[in-house]
Amino acid sequence: MLQLGDEVTLYSLVLVVVLLGTRSPVWSAVLTASLYFFLAMFRFPQVTTSRARQVLHPDSRAVGSGKVSVIAHRGGGHDAPENTIAAIREASKNGATGVELDLEFSADGVPILMHDETVDRTTNGSGRLSQIKFSELRKLDAAAKHRLRNKFEGEKIPTLQEAVEECIRLQLTIYFDVKGHPDQAAAALKDLYQKYPVLYNSSIVCSFEPKVIYRMRQSDPEVVTALTHRPWSLSRLGDGVPRFSSAWKHHWVTLMDIMLDWAHHHVLWRLCGVSAFLVQKNFVSQDYIQYWAQRGVELVVWTTNTKVEKAYYQELLHISYITDSLVEDCEPHY
Structure with missing residues (x-):
């Protein structure tokens, strides 16, 4: 980088x-x-350091020390069906500081929790979210494809509000991961922050798309925000395999990756005024942590899924991490 x-x-x-x-x-x-x-x-100014720290390092009964936050990825998708109320409750029970939740929308505009644009991977249904109304989504079993499907059989796709209310009840920090829909997402989240002011001190909005974060700051500049980044994401898949077999296309997209990486580190974070930078774990070092610390930006790594990795980030680097499981070693979701 x-x-x-x-x-x-x-x-x-x-x-x-x-x-x-x-x-x-x-x-x-x-x-x-x-x-x-x-x-x-x-450009937007960063929120105050004290409030950003309150969000990123809440006082809790977390797995790690008070300095390190442990965030359940998609609510902890290995321990319970991802992006469900059951996952939120399991994460709390297992000692997570907070949960990372994916925001999407049904065909009739209801904000829900879902990572994919379709329901095929995680439920017993099929089709694109943009073509399914919430009343139909509610009939699906969100545990149908999970390894613990028998334990969580019948778990429903929750609305964003239902998930937020549960997190507030359990005193969990929320990482709202917004995949797209900048205007729609900003409006939905602004409504939630106005309805539940406690979110200003207990949640953060993050996205791979800088436009989402900039629109969120326009909508409500008091919200704590973060950019999410994986170097070489345009040219390579999560496991490092090139996306394109064509050599010229691979090299061209690699050049775009270099430009995007440069923009993240020198323009976009400053323009959006983010308080944190969420980066894929393979690119983190002590120097890189210091690089962001000098700019008043907290570093959070993802997705850390083995005991050895967790000990490394928690005890040696002292930085917060996002994990698919609070209780087991498992394969990461990219």
Whole structure:
């Protein structure tokens, strides 16, 4: 990952690149100045450090120490059907600090918990969410494909509000993972924050899509937010295998990956004013933690699923992590 330093380095690099491309000192200065004023005018400030820390390091009966938060991925999808009330309750019972929950919408616009755009992988139904009304989704068994389906048989797909109310009752921090629908998601979440003000100090909105986070800050600048990032995500799958067999396409998308990585580390986090950066575990080091700490940004890693990994992040690096299971070693969900 590119780690080029402070704002002086950023604007100097932009100036040099544009100068090499245009051979015009005037245009180089104009474009660099335009970037500076764009960020100065349109970027959001981070929320206060004290409130961000309250969200990211709540006082609780967590598995780790008070410094390390343990977040159940999709509610802890290995221990119970993912993105369900049962998963939230299991995560709490097993000592999680909080839960990461995926926000999606039914065909009639009801905010629900679901990771995929279809119901095929996790339920006994089939079809795209965009074509299924909530009344029909409610009839599905959300435990149908889970390894513990007999224990959780009949578990329903919850609404976002139902999940939030359960998390508040159990005093769990919520990581709202928004896959898309920037305007729709921002509106739904803003309504929830207004209805349950406790969320300002007990939840964080995160997304792979910077537009989602920027729209959320526009909608409510008091919400704590985070960008989620996996380097080389455009050119490679989660296990590192190239997405494309064509060599030229792979190299072209790899170049886009480099540009996206640079933007995350030098423009997008600053523009959105995020308080945390959620990054895939394989790219974390002590230097990388320090890189973000110098910018007032907390690092959270995903998805950490073995005892050895958890001990490494908890006891050596002292950073919070997201896991599929609080009680077992398991394969990660990417």
